[in-house]
Amino acid sequence: MGAMSAAAPAPSQPPLIALDAMGGDRMPDAAIEGALRAVSAGERVVLVGDEARLREALRSRGAELPIVHAGDVIAMQDSAGDVRRRKDASIVVATRLVKAGEAAAVVSMGHSGATMAAALLVLGRLPGVERPAILANVPTKTGFTALIDAGANADCKPAWLQQFAVMGSVYARAFYGDPNPSVGLMSIGEEEGKGNELVVAAHALLRETPGVNFHGNVEGRDLLAGTTHVVVADGFTGNVMLKLAEGEAKVLFGMVRDALRSSLRAKLGGLLVRPALRGIADRLDPGTYGAQPLLGVDGYAFIGHGSADARAVRNALGTARKMVDAGVRDRIADGLARLAGG
Amino acid sequence: MGAMSAAAPAPSQPPLIALDAMGGDRMPDAAIEGALRAVSAGERVVLVGDEARLREALRSRGAELPIVHAGDVIAMQDSAGDVRRRKDASIVVATRLVKAGEAAAVVSMGHSGATMAAALLVLGRLPGVERPAILANVPTKTGFTALIDAGANADCKPAWLQQFAVMGSVYARAFYGDPNPSVGLMSIGEEEGKGNELVVAAHALLRETPGVNFHGNVEGRDLLAGTTHVVVADGFTGNVMLKLAEGEAKVLFGMVRDALRSSLRAKLGGLLVRPALRGIADRLDPGTYGAQPLLGVDGYAFIGHGSADARAVRNALGTARKMVDAGVRDRIADGLARLAGG
Numbered sequence: 001m002g003a004m005s006a007a008a009p010a011p012s013q014p015p016l017i018a019l020d021a022m023g024g025d026r027m028p029d030a031a032i033e034g035a036l037r038a039v040s041a042g043e044r045v046v047l048v049g050d051e052a053r054l055r056e057a058l059r060s061r062g063a064e065l066p067i068v069h070a071g072d073v074i075a076m077q078d079s080a081g082d083v084r085r086r087k088d089a090s091i092v093v094a095t096r097l098v099k100a101g102e103a104a105a106v107v108s109m110g111h112s113g114a115t116m117a118a119a120l121l122v123l124g125r126l127p128g129v130e131r132p133a134i135l136a137n138v139p140t141k142t143g144f145t146a147l148i149d150a151g152a153n154a155d156c157k158p159a160w161l162q163q164f165a166v167m168g169s170v171y172a173r174a175f176y177g178d179p180n181p182s183v184g185l186m187s188i189g190e191e192e193g194k195g196n197e198l199v200v201a202a203h204a205l206l207r208e209t210p211g212v213n214f215h216g217n218v219e220g221r222d223l224l225a226g227t228t229h230v231v232v233a234d235g236f237t238g239n240v241m242l243k244l245a246e247g248e249a250k251v252l253f254g255m256v257r258d259a260l261r262s263s264l265r266a267k268l269g270g271l272l273v274r275p276a277l278r279g280i281a282d283r284l285d286p287g288t289y290g291a292q293p294l295l296g297v298d299g300y301a302f303i304g305h306g307s308a309d310a311r312a313v314r315n316a317l318g319t320a321r322k323m324v325d326a327g328v329r330d331r332i333a334d335g336l337a338r339l340a341g342g
Numbered sequence: 343m344g345a346m347s348a349a350a351p352a353p354s355q356p357p358l359i360a361l362d363a364m365g366g367d368r369m370p371d372a373a374i375e376g377a378l379r380a381v382s383a384g385e386r387v388v389l390v391g392d393e394a395r396l397r398e399a400l401r402s403r404g405a406e407l408p409i410v411h412a413g414d415v416i417a418m419q420d421s422a423g424d425v426r427r428r429k430d431a432s433i434v435v436a437t438r439l440v441k442a443g444e445a446a447a448v449v450s451m452g453h454s455g456a457t458m459a460a461a462l463l464v465l466g467r468l469p470g471v472e473r474p475a476i477l478a479n480v481p482t483k484t485g486f487t488a489l490i491d492a493g494a495n496a497d498c499k500p501a502w503l504q505q506f507a508v509m510g511s512v513y514a515r516a517f518y519g520d521p522n523p524s525v526g527l528m529s530i531g532e533e534e535g536k537g538n539e540l541v542v543a544a545h546a547l548l549r550e551t552p553g554v555n556f557h558g559n560v561e562g563r564d565l566l567a568g569t570t571h572v573v574v575a576d577g578f579t580g581n582v583m584l585k586l587a588e589g590e591a592k593v594l595f596g597m598v599r600d601a602l603r604s605s606l607r608a609k610l611g612g613l614l615v616r617p618a619l620r621g622i623a624d625r626l627d628p629g630t631y632g633a634q635p636l637l638g639v640d641g642y643a644f645i646g647h648g649s650a651d652a653r654a655v656r657n658a659l660g661t662a663r664k665m666v667d668a669g670v671r672d673r674i675a676d677g678l679a680r681l682a683g684g
Contacts, residue, residue, distance in 0.1 A: 140593070141593055141596060141597060151530055154530060154537060154538040154539075154541075155538045155539050186582060187578075187582075188493055188496060188577070188578055188581040188582060188585075195496060195578065196496040196497045196576075196578040197496075197497050199496075199578075219581075219582070219585045219589075220581070220582040220583060220584065220585030220586030220587070220588075220589060221585045221586065221588060221589025221590075221592075222589070223586055223589070224586070224589055224590050224593045225589060225593060233582075234538075235530070236529075236530055236537065236538040236541075236579070237578070237579055237582055239530040239561075239562070240528060240529075240530060240561070240562040240575075240579055240582075240583060241562060241582060241583070241586055242562065243530075243561045243562030243563045244562030244563060244565055244566070244583055244586055244587065244590075245562070245586060245590055246562075246563060247562060247563025247564070247565070247566055247567060248563075248565075248566050248586075248587060248590045248591070248594075249590070249594065250563075251482070251483055251566045251567060252590075252591065252594050252622075252626075254483060255483060255622045255625075256598065256619065256622065259615070259618040259619055259621060259622055260615055260618065262618050262621075263618060265614050265615075265617075265618075266614065266615050266617075266618040268611075268614055269610075269611040269612070269613070269614025269615035269618075270611070270614075270615060271611070272607050272608065272610055272611025272612075272614070273601070273602055273607075273608050273611035273612060273615055275607075275608075276601040276602065276604050276605060276607075276608040276611075277598065277601055279601060279604075280594075280597045280598065280601055283597075284594075
């Protein structure tokens with residue numbers, strides 16, 4: 001660690017991001033390639049993983065990056081609870097760098113549950129947060145909707161949804177550029193009494209939440225329509241929605257691709273429209289944001305797709321840096337203090 | 343009612359369908375137009391609603407259809423509970439025709455909650471059904487997935503999900519032509535232990551359910567991928583998914599439409615590919631099935647979109663007729679008797 005700077009950098013230096021270089025389907029190659037691109041763009045990254053292997057992969061590219069050794073890696077089929085005893089696992093070592101103040105954020109494309117568990121165990125929760133939650137940036141026609149919780153908490157209590165709303169509002173204020181972002185509560189009807197027991201109870205809380213511009217209930221169609229800046233849901237519903245939205249985009253583009261091969265006329269037209277359609281596919285690519293923040297932990301932790309490629313890694317590192325620079329953690333702590341006080 | 347035949351028709355006659363001609367945004371015009379198309383195609387339909395108004399609308403078209411008068415209509419903003427006291431409401435009168443054996447099925451494009459409430463109140467539940475559920479035919483790349491429950495029950499118990507699985511299997515067997523349709527349980531991970539408390543408990547029940555070919559858990563992306571013939575979910579999750587899927591199709595096609603106008607080159611190509619793309623839009627149109635059956639009631643009841651047009655009405659009447667002809671109600675009763683016995 002001697003060669004690395006502290007997490008609180010000199011004003012001119014970007015924050016150092018600890019990248020779990022072993023967790024994920026295409027690691028460590030995608031991690032190294034993504035980190036190198038990020039560093040070329042001015043980011044600061046430390047790779048965490050098998051030092052000999054990473055050193056060799058860097059050498060073969062004629063490149064150099066700081067490395068912190070971790071002799072173990074939690075695989076996709078392992079249990080998230082393994083983080084308790086496997087202290088040399090790359091995600092645990094990377095998260096400890098944040099706790100120690102040696103890195104400002106941890107990014108992993110590996111086991112989502114293990115990344116969450118390590119963040120909870122090593123970093124702990126911010127005061128006022130009962131359950132940290134995953135925030136997903138869902139692409140809409142004109143921008144993004146912040147969906148929270150996208151999968152951290154399958155069973156929720158009404159007060160947790162209220163806390164998600166505060167955290168989502170802080171995030172949207174920092175990232176979407178609106179000083180008063182609107183918050184929708186996912187339900188099955190717009191009227192106040194519509195929904196399951198959880199939502200009906202959460203609705204009553206959200207109406208009285210300081211710092212939250214509560215729009216009321218929204219429905220499934222509102223997520224991609226961008227009706228509100230933030231959509232609050234329990235982690236079960238949120239995760240189902242996120243995977244449905246991503247899957248549907250794939251299925252529909254598959255249908256469009258097939259249709260553009262269905263006749264000579266369509267093939268000819270397809271050649272002409274392809275560049276215009278590619279822009280849409282890029283907009284909907286989950287790799288654009290690269291990774292999703294786990295909000296409510298006392299530090300910065302980001303969870304990416306297991307299938308992440310170098311571009312997604314590079315974007316995840318950029319997202320992490322923006323979150324740190326925006327001071328989202330401290331702003332969440334302030335927002336939740338207002339909640340406790342209000 | 344003198345001019346109408348009984349619900350159990352002579353073998354050569356199709357079943358008589360009672361159409362709520364007043365409930366819905368475009369009624370009674372869409373109802374009359376859709377009913378006339380259905381009758382031309384050999385269906386038998388009775389309109390239920392304001393007799394003078396319907397008679398006049400038919401006269402202006404030079405057409406005739408049987409009418410049963412109903413002096414009241416439950417509007418979209420009314421409460422579903424109104425069906426208890428507003429006995430002259432078109433949905434209540436239409437459902438009573440089914441109960442009396444004068445019609446074989448009721449179809450409404452009006453207030454969904456009122457249609458459900460009327461079916462529960464007037465027709466009652468089949469033995470072994472704790473909660474009737476709405477089944478939605480969700481278009482996939484190659485066919486349809488039966489999503490149950492699509493919104494009738496916001497809070498569910500594990501045993502209800504088991505009953506949904508039986509009802510969905512019976513439906514899929516009758517409609518999708520597979521003798522052993524697979525059933526997926528919507529969750530947030532494929533492994534048995536993944537999900538919320540409801541899903542984990544339902545998973546254990548579904549593994550032991552006679553007449554259900556249980557595939558295991560599925561995820562949001564599987565709905566449109568068509569991974570299983572049937573997808574079981576609580577009515578909150580199912581309704582959110584259905585509205586998300588429909589809304590996303592609209593947003594994506596809007597993006598494609600905009601992209602095909604974004605440059606001269608794209609415009610030219612757009613002219614060539616438009617016919618091929620129109621086929622996809624038609625496939626994804628919820629009007630293809632026209633209405634969703636409420637399964638588990640002792641009779642046949644169908645709930646359509648409030649925005650239904652004549653085509654959706656016509657297709658809803660056709661769907662209703664097929665359900666009646668296939669004897670889905672009796673087959674569900676048999677399936678649930680096996681469940682009780684197993």
